[in-house]
Amino acid sequence: MSRKPYEPTLPNTWWLEKPFYIRYMLREMTSFFVGAYVAILIVGLWQLSQGPDAWGSFLGVLSHPLSVIFHVLAFVFATFHTVTWFALTPRTTPIMRGDHFVPPGPIIGAQYVIWAAASIVVLAAVLW
Amino acid sequence: MSDTTTFTLEVLRYNPESDDVPHAESFSVPYQEDWVVLDALNWVKDNVDGSLTFRWSCHMAVCGSCGMMVNNEPVLSCKAFLRDYLKDGKGTITVGALKNFPVEKDLVIVMDSFMEKLEAVKPWIIRTTEKPVEEGTFIQLPKQLKRFKHHTSCINCLLCYAACPQVGLNPGFIGPAALALAHRYNLDSRDQGKDLRKDVTASEYGVWECTFVSACSEVCPKDVEPAGAIQEQKIESSIDWALDHLIPGRKAR
Amino acid sequence: MDVIETDIAIVGAGGAGLRAAIAAAEADPSLSVTLLSKVYPMRSHTVAAEGGAAGVAKAEDSLDHHFNDTVSGGDWLCDQDAVDFFVAQAPKELIRTEHWGCPWSRTPDGKVAVRPFGGMKIERTWYAADKTGFHLLHTLFQTSMKYPSVKRLDEVYTTDLLIEDGRIAGVLAHEIRSGKPMVILARSVIICTGGAGRVFPFTTNGAIKTGDGMAMAFRAGVPLKDMEFVQYHPTGLPGTGILISEAARGEGGILVNKDGYRYLQDYGMGPPDPWPRKKAMELGPRDRLSQAFWQEQQKGRCIDSKWGDVMHLDLRHLGEAKIAERLPFIRDLALSYVGVDVVNAPIPVRPVVHYTMGGIHTDITAGTPVPGLYAAGECACVSINGANRLGSNSLTELLVFGAVAGRNAAAHARGVPMPSHTNALAQADGHRKRVVALLERSKGTESVVGLRTALNDTMETGCGIYRTEDSLRATVETLAVLKTRFANVAIDDKSGVYNTDLTGAIELGNMIEIGETMALSALQRTESRGSHQRLDHPARDDAAFLKHSMAHRVEGEAPRVEYRDVVITRSQPAERVYGGEAK
Amino acid sequence: MSKTTGRKTYTRANKPLVWFPFAGGGLVAALMLPVMIFVTGIAVPLGLIDAEALSYDRVYAFAANPLGKIILFGVLVLPLWHAAHRFRMTIQDLGARTSGSRSVVAALCYGFGMVFTLLCLAALLSFW
Numbered sequence A: 001m002s003r004k005p006y007e008p009t010l011p012n013t014w015w016l017e018k019p020f021y022i023r024y025m026l027r028e029m030t031s032f033f034v035g036a037y038v039a040i041l042i043v044g045l046w047q048l049s050q051g052p053d054a055w056g057s058f059l060g061v062l063s064h065p066l067s068v069i070f071h072v073l074a075f076v077f078a079t080f081h082t083v084t085w086f087a088l089t090p091r092t093t094p095i096m097r098g099d100h101f102v103p104p105g106p107i108i109g110a111q112y113v114i115w116a117a118a119s120i121v122v123l124a125a126v127l128w
Numbered sequence B: 001m002s003d004t005t006t007f008t009l010e011v012l013r014y015n016p017e018s019d020d021v022p023h024a025e026s027f028s029v030p031y032q033e034d035w036v037v038l039d040a041l042n043w044v045k046d047n048v049d050g051s052l053t054f055r056w057s058c059h060m061a062v063c064g065s066c067g068m069m070v071n072n073e074p075v076l077s078c079k080a081f082l083r084d085y086l087k088d089g090k091g092t093i094t095v096g097a098l099k100n101f102p103v104e105k106d107l108v109i110v111m112d113s114f115m116e117k118l119e120a121v122k123p124w125i126i127r128t129t130e131k132p133v134e135e136g137t138f139i140q141l142p143k144q145l146k147r148f149k150h151h152t153s154c155i156n157c158l159l160c161y162a163a164c165p166q167v168g169l170n171p172g173f174i175g176p177a178a179l180a181l182a183h184r185y186n187l188d189s190r191d192q193g194k195d196l197r198k199d200v201t202a203s204e205y206g207v208w209e210c211t212f213v214s215a216c217s218e219v220c221p222k223d224v225e226p227a228g229a230i231q232e233q234k235i236e237s238s239i240d241w242a243l244d245h246l247i248p249g250r251k252a253r
Numbered sequence C: 001m002d003v004i005e006t007d008i009a010i011v012g013a014g015g016a017g018l019r020a021a022i023a024a025a026e027a028d029p030s031l032s033v034t035l036l037s038k039v040y041p042m043r044s045h046t047v048a049a050e051g052g053a054a055g056v057a058k059a060e061d062s063l064d065h066h067f068n069d070t071v072s073g074g075d076w077l078c079d080q081d082a083v084d085f086f087v088a089q090a091p092k093e094l095i096r097t098e099h100w101g102c103p104w105s106r107t108p109d110g111k112v113a114v115r116p117f118g119g120m121k122i123e124r125t126w127y128a129a130d131k132t133g134f135h136l137l138h139t140l141f142q143t144s145m146k147y148p149s150v151k152r153l154d155e156v157y158t159t160d161l162l163i164e165d166g167r168i169a170g171v172l173a174h175e176i177r178s179g180k181p182m183v184i185l186a187r188s189v190i191i192c193t194g195g196a197g198r199v200f201p202f203t204t205n206g207a208i209k210t211g212d213g214m215a216m217a218f219r220a221g222v223p224l225k226d227m228e229f230v231q232y233h234p235t236g237l238p239g240t241g242i243l244i245s246e247a248a249r250g251e252g253g254i255l256v257n258k259d260g261y262r263y264l265q266d267y268g269m270g271p272p273d274p275w276p277r278k279k280a281m282e283l284g285p286r287d288r289l290s291q292a293f294w295q296e297q298q299k300g301r302c303i304d305s306k307w308g309d310v311m312h313l314d315l316r317h318l319g320e321a322k323i324a325e326r327l328p329f330i331r332d333l334a335l336s337y338v339g340v341d342v343v344n345a346p347i348p349v350r351p352v353v354h355y356t357m358g359g360i361h362t363d364i365t366a367g368t369p370v371p372g373l374y375a376a377g378e379c380a381c382v383s384i385n386g387a388n389r390l391g392s393n394s395l396t397e398l399l400v401f402g403a404v405a406g407r408n409a410a411a412h413a414r415g416v417p418m419p420s421h422t423n424a425l426a427q428a429d430g431h432r433k434r435v436v437a438l439l440e441r442s443k444g445t446e447s448v449v450g451l452r453t454a455l456n457d458t459m460e461t462g463c464g465i466y467r468t469e470d471s472l473r474a475t476v477e478t479l480a481v482l483k484t485r486f487a488n489v490a491i492d493d494k495s496g497v498y499n500t501d502l503t504g505a506i507e508l509g510n511m512i513e514i515g516e517t518m519a520l521s522a523l524q525r526t527e528s529r530g531s532h533q534r535l536d537h538p539a540r541d542d543a544a545f546l547k548h549s550m551a552h553r554v555e556g557e558a559p560r561v562e563y564r565d566v567v568i569t570r571s572q573p574a575e576r577v578y579g580g581e582a583k
Numbered sequence D: 001m002s003k004t005t006g007r008k009t010y011t012r013a014n015k016p017l018v019w020f021p022f023a024g025g026g027l028v029a030a031l032m033l034p035v036m037i038f039v040t041g042i043a044v045p046l047g048l049i050d051a052e053a054l055s056y057d058r059v060y061a062f063a064a065n066p067l068g069k070i071i072l073f074g075v076l077v078l079p080l081w082h083a084a085h086r087f088r089m090t091i092q093d094l095g096a097r098t099s100g101s102r103s104v105v106a107a108l109c110y111g112f113g114m115v116f117t118l119l120c121l122a123a124l125l126s127f128w
């Protein structure tokens, strides 16, 4: 005749339960590729400071097939990061115009415009 | 009801006096086009087993009592129509207690932790001086109301707590609904208590535990947008923290 | 048994109970206030109120207008001293809730907006979109958390009042989640347990509205006043009984029959245009509108739907923008529960039991005849609603009289000693036996559902919108039988933890007693007034019945109904005029 | 019956220290990383863009320029901290729950951020 509440615990596989959570986990996993990629570039920067030869061997590593495979993956994940990040912005920074909130569409759209512009600038600088 | 279609209602049951873990029990229930899951549960309670235990009251999606996991999604059972889960009125619907809470019995959860968190965020208007009644109401422009109105719609149904993995992973996390409510008061033009609330909302049990899963806002039946409320508070509290550390003396409130 | 001592015990944490708790805590922070509720406070049925709360707000309005609308709306069965007090306090109480953060809807210049409501001459209904009760309840609940002297006992089920030497001594309750009985000794007790709509099968009332407090007070010797007056709301959703607020009509919605005709003009409510016109057509009082539905139904002019006879409530002409701003919840409810988007189609509606005007007899101090016992909210009858409550008066009522009850209970508590343990425990043991019997009776011949269905059926057929001597007699007889059958009721769940089977059975017992007071009071009132319509006595009879009926409990027998004069100060009974002739 | 007993005391956390770089880095990563990964990891190694684009001289000139240094620092270090923080939370999501394991994960992730931040600084400051 007395209470005995059942205390559930969340298993470590909780995120496999629903597509929604899997998507979240993929989004969070973008951090692995982001981190790894910038770490590689920082190493490259260090190589750059060590002179042309070191830089050259760094470029050599970059063109190794495994490296290319990694970067293709990283590109996919980074783009996924971009898309999910933009999609969440209306939630983090709601904008009011007059008596109403600006709907998500324009806020998200504006970010894509900025993204495109930034990418073009980078490409142009590289190619010039 | 002669040739009624029946479907299977599979309920995760837990009786603290005889069970150690919940177990599933199936009931065969007549299908009615207009019925919601709550109606089916009431049918079972009335006709099959009076000991089946669940909370409900309003049957109109506003009292917040009847949240449960239906087919593993947190929903208000009084707004979960059978027809949306079954094909031709046939099939199985599973029902269980809301996730991330201790289970008292059957579908009834223990919600003490939420009540404590709710109280902790000081969900009331805080003012340095009270306005006398004789002076009438405050002026609040429609756009000032609009700014926080959606955050006032929370019915404390706790679906968001069941959906948020961080609630399950970190029991101390104040959680989506309570944090949204704190934000609601912070944004209210009549309130002056933001700073007091921040001691709680910007603590390590507050907004920082949220990893922006957004499941809370997805399952919220009242469009409260707790995910947004939390991120806005992260930004604001971060700016606040930075100013506290940059401007000498600001911190001494 | 656990014993808790408290200065003030409040049973019920809906709008009235919370307001009372705040008032008591503000009146004297040194007094301990214990707030008991069978559900978490925010689940209380105040949460379901949609339309609004009345209180004079506009310059062209006046307290006199509000008074007159209320008294005539109540068919002169209101106690006018109470109404005067009520209308004067109403704006102040509403302003207080605004200061506490209630998100009232606003006019473009930032003032609180008001909307028209049935039977009200001038717009004076404050609203928070169409979720007024929800916002009010959450505002009160959240505000109540800031008072340290208020201790809540959530999900604690009160079964009985304890009385010592004719004055209140506390309550007997049990904690639902453990089943543990507990005695709460108190110097003052306030009952705020809400209405009893669940006595009827088809109601807007939530599962918790089973009239527990009324039954407890009744058993403790307090008379129940004007119990025959049960309000039908004209626009509930068929099937579920979910309310489509009067606000829908206040904003301009119209009611039509199967010919697309605005039938209310045939029942003294016209002319239909110009629309909207206050106190006319769809903005008439609820009793008249519900009765008109019944008349049309007799004439076969209802719309035949899969849920049976309905009328159409048409909002389409309001336009999507206005609907989205003022009636979002209505739109959501209609879409979910009857599959109708009000922007493109009319809503099927029918009358449904909504409100109990009668209740625990209280006076203008919210006090009952038992010293130290107070009551407020829908469970009480201070008599501001008379024979028919005007929509939006009751949310205000629970604020005004909840506050009065809280203050007076505090004042009383300061002046009396704590009741004795021994006495209270002995009484509690006696009452507890009834509960234990329900748990222990292993092979009863009766089931809760069976009796509840029988109760609901007989109330609907015998004591509904229209009543006759025969129908009421039959109901009274059935109820007497149900009372004896209840002694044999058995339940499936014998456990201690969270036993809703048990609480359901106790509630059933309460409802049978309440139903009996309703039917008997209705049988003896051989006139028609407000919501009480007798086909065999269609006229109002002021000579004999300008009186409150007072049902007293008699052990082992049917209740005894006596009468008490209505307090009339300045408005003599006259004809109730609505439609174009209403000024 | 549930009554708030023994109220917790809450104090403000210093989380903004990591949250600011997380949020800023997330934005920078969203805008810049896809195109950068594309250029350095895919297009140049595969010869889609002339290798000259990443020649020692060009990159050195950019990195030696003070403005270039600031840009590189921002584009590398902010996403680095973004990734460090997010990865830390992800590991917690996957099961590091006890306060002990949480601290270890935090030390590893932020340690990683620290090491590469210093490496990046060292590289950038080593040539002018």
Ligand SMILES: Cc1cc2nc3c(=O)[nH]c(=O)nc-3n(C[C@H](O)[C@H](O)[C@H](O)COP(=O)(O)OP(=O)(O)OC[C@H]3O[C@@H](n4cnc5c(N)ncnc54)[C@H](O)[C@@H]3O)c2cc1C
Pocket: C011, C012, C013, C014, C015, C016, C017, C036, C037, C038, C039, C040, C041, C044, C045, C046, C047, C048, C049, C050, C051, C052, C053, C054, C132, C133, C156, C157, C158, C159, C192, C193, C194, C195, C204, C205, C206, C208, C209, C212, C213, C243, C245, C354, C355, C376, C377, C378, C379, C391, C392, C393, C394, C395, C396, C398
């Ligand atoms: C659908 C709907 C819409 C309405 N709309 C309006 C409107 O627009 N305007 C208006 O003015 N009025 C409206 N009303 C009427 C008004 O909402 C109610 O009369 C009012 O809210 C009642 O409040 P209360 O505090 O008396 O009771 P409730 O809010 O019903 O609360 C009762 C409390 O008592 C507790 N309780 C009951 N029994 C026990 C027990 N045995 N032990 C312990 N606790 C117990 C419950 O837990 C609960 O906390 C509406 C009513 C309904 C049903």
Ligand code: SF4
Pocket: B153, B154, B155, B156, B157, B158, B159, B160, B161, B176, B177, B180, B216, B219, B220, B221, B222, B223, B224, B225, B226
């Ligand atoms: S935020 Fe939404 S989901 Fe969470 S408790 Fe409130 S209403 Fe329910």
Ligand code: F3S
Pocket: B163, B164, B165, B166, B167, B175, B176, B209, B210, B211, B212, B213, B214, B215, B216, B217, B226, B227, B230
């Ligand atoms: S789901 Fe949880 S993690 Fe944050 S955004 Fe919502 S609270």
Ligand code: FES
Pocket: B056, B057, B058, B059, B060, B061, B062, B063, B064, B065, B066, B067, B076, B077, B078, B079
């Ligand atoms: S019963 Fe009230 S929300 Fe479902």
